[in-house]
Amino acid sequence: MTISRSRPRLRTTLAAVLSMPSMAALADWSKLNLPFGVTPYSHTIYHLHNIIMWICVAIGVIVFGAIFYSIFKFRKSQGAVAAQWHESTLVEILWTIVPLLILIAMSVPATKALIMMEDVSKSDLTIKVTGYQWKWRYDYVNDGVGFFSTLGQSSNVARQLKSGIDPHSVDNYLLEVDHELVVPINKKIRFLTTASDVIHSWWVPDLGWKRDAIPGYINESWALIEKEGTYRGQCAELCGKDHGFMPIVVRAVSEADYKAWLEKMKAEQAPAPHASNELSNNTLLAQRR
């Protein structure tokens, strides 16, 4: 694969060792924490997240420990007499410098992770993602395939006000769409996000990032999915009435399956070049009174 894969590996192993206690401590940890995800980037930030969280927990243990120790030890009812000191340059300098060093230490891996995320070069395919009130459109830029993706029918019925349908009885309630985004695994996919009306945000937690879809502008990001599977996400920027009802479903398949799917789609659609762009621009403009 691309070089961007092997290097983060080293870092992530190191990070994984550091965050070991987290995984051992709680059996069902995965339900309470960030998903480990299926892209190199998602693993990197998963570990970064754990490290920083445990640093905070450690500082918390010290600080709160000192508070609770004081509460039990230095209470008047126990006959504690208050000392009158109220300054110490040395201690004050110390607790300014030490947190600073911790922060610098944190910033190093964070900077590296960010640089990795922002490097969209050398992608294998490009998918343009356009947010609409309230659906997504996907365009496979190199292949001229494109389609809309909206909330699945059963969820849509169940989610109506006082529908009386128990959401638990609906498969993948609110996380199901009519047309999934199908992508190949082990390819660097470049995502171009934009919107046609208001701001939306395209987010699949297992990919490890979200990116806002801004009308009139295109943001670039990338993902390299390592494992076949179906990954679900949602619009993550308030976009009006049905903001809660524009899910995202990504189905990652083998390259062969992807090719087959693409051919099928091409046969079904005879797309006009740039049809989606015109559509997106015109809807955008229609928004202006």
Added chain:
Amino acid sequence: MTNAHAHHHYYVPDPSRWPITATIAIFTMFVGGALTLDEQTYGPKILLGGFVLFVYMLFGWFGDVIRESEKGTYGHWEDTSFRMGMMWFIFSEVMFFAAFFGALFYARVLSVPWLAGAGAKAATHQFLWPSFITDWPLLQVPNNYGFKEAKDVIGAWGVPALNTAILLTSGGTVTWAHWALKKNNRGQLILGLALTVALGALFVGLQAKEYGHAYHELGLTLNAGIYGATFFMLTGFHGFHVTMGTIMLATILARSIRGHFKPDHHFAFEAVAWYWHFVDVVWIGLFIFVYWL
């Protein structure tokens, strides 16, 4: 009664009905304005009613303050509070303008070039606005649907340059009047102020004429895209401030004519002068960044 030590009792005014009147007046204007924008026919009437009440309030509130001042109620101590109040009020105004200057710089340095593909936004240009070319002043917007593009913009070296000279001169005349006041030269004080008011009014007049020119001949309007938007927002709020400043100057001119102010005690004069200088400085910023560069 002139310094903190001789004057142990800070003046705390009696209850006053003016603040609540001011609130009700502004509230009424807001309701009227909002209804007007929502295209309710009775909106403008409410707006006008609020405005009338507001003007009445101004006379009432400032009337009280002026009476108290002339009675010698305010010593050095109270004066300092007023000064601080005015200073920080002006600072808040600076920050208000900063928001619009921020918008101007953002558009020039970031958004317009981005739309033309600069920086990390190559895809924006390629997919959304392939024919857009960056330019400043921006006459041709990325897509003119919903906008009326301007034919041209106002150059710096015509009326704007003249207006710069006018405002700078007025800054001088107001300072001249201030010197006069300090020397208790009433004639020069009144003359200086009158000149300043005249220059202020001249500025507003010329600006209004330029606006007419822009709207009718150049097609440069609020609706002409980001250039028109930043141009009119900045110069418009500035013009509004000059108008306010001119009214304030006229007020202290009237008071000077009535013999108000003493060489060592004239906070109102100074407050207006500071305000005028502030308006002046903002104009310099406008001249440089909106008209010239």
Added chain:
Amino acid sequence: MSDAAIHDEHHDHHPYGGMTRWLTTTNHKDIGTMYLVFALIMFFIGGAMAMVIRLELFQPGLQFVDPVFFNSMTTMHALVMIFGAVMPAWTGFANWLIPMMIGAPDMALPRLNNWSFWILPFAFTLLLSTLFMPGGGPAGGWTMYPPLVLQTGAAFPFLIFSIHFMGASSIAGAINIIATVFNLRAPGMTLMKLPLFVWTWIITAFLLIASMPVLAGAVTMLLTDKFFGTAFFSAAGGGDPVMFQHIFWFFGHPEVYILILPAFGIASAIIPTFARKPLFGYASMVYAAASIAFLSFIVWAHHMFTVGMPLAGELFFMYATVLIAVPTGVKVFNWVATMWQSSMTFETPMLFAIAFVVLFTIGGFSGLMLGVTPIDFQYQDTYFVVAHFHYVLVTGAIFSIMAGTYFWLPKWTGHMYDEGLGKLHFWLSTISVNVLFFPQHFLGLAGMPRRIPDYAVQFADWNMVSSIGGFVFGGSQILFLVVIVKCVRGGQKATDRVWEGAHGLEWTLPSPPPYHSFSTPPAPATIEGGMR
């Protein structure tokens, strides 16, 4: 007319009676009281909206409200809580306390003070009335991002004007406080002798004056974009929707410190009192607050990490953001050091203050995590953020408002509050607030976006827990009201000093204090004796 002031100290004479007294008053205590009562009312209104939110989120599916109303509850809840509850509460504290703390007769600009207050009920009338308009209230989130907010119906101009109005109130209030502190301090009350509450408020006032006008500018551009065809936030005309976010957060981030700095001041007053030990590191407390204020102006884009900023911007804002942990840490450590080797008792104000330190720090930790750009790509716009800011706002700002209320209530009313009820209020609140907000961390990490009226079923359990915590927390606040009303109406007479370990000029005055605080400045010795 300065004679009027002299007479006033002997007998509380009010030239007007009844309602007119309150409408026209120029007295800092009257105005302080009005601010505090207003804030309490708004807290209940905003809280009732939060209850609607929690009710709808109690289980998956839409049971009670439609999505638009839900969104307008979220939007209004935030606006009411921030601009209606917390900010007015701080100004109320400032009005009541600052003149007493610095030995001044009143606020520097009393008529302006009256105006600052009376704007608020009118501004909120403008805002709340929108709930009854065609199209309903604003529903685009309290952050008002365009283009979405431009889709607001008849409510739109009312929203904008109410923000303008609130801004004017805050700016005027801030100016007044600055003038009061810098001009009306008693002789001998040097800057480095000011109580920390006063210090944190001055810094807050600077933040207000520098940031509120920027918000006014931002919403003005929204107004012209909607009604006058300007292109500020439209790409087609050369603008950018994201530009609004930059301008908004240039205000918005300092705003969150506006909400918390006075809380730092209150904790710094209460902890030494009940620890019977001087505050540790007074000077560093002042410098830390100033550094936080400075940094708050260069971190704004940490709210916008996902908008697709250039890499350099993302890095800069990450570094600047995490840096704020340093001065904030200094404050936390100083409070802990104050408690170390002290002699503590745990009256209600102290309980709230300690809970504030602990729970605010938890909120700070999650803030720090959010500040790390590459991970924020995951957290952004999830319940993890909601958990973060409620820890800093509810257990931060609101808890310290409660601590301060219990602390000074005897001074204000002349009566002791009911300590038993106070403690009950504390324990119920502290337990339930964690049940309410801690699980929201899990929800966010597991992938629940914010601002949604309905959610996938894997989020059901924690939402139910959170809602139950919410109802208990909401219900507990009724106790707070009961304690306050009881205390105002009567109770054991409070002494001047009230608390054994209390220091500061306000405790040298009778409880309740005279109508005008210090008509003659206190003697320098009193000031020295009051210092800790």
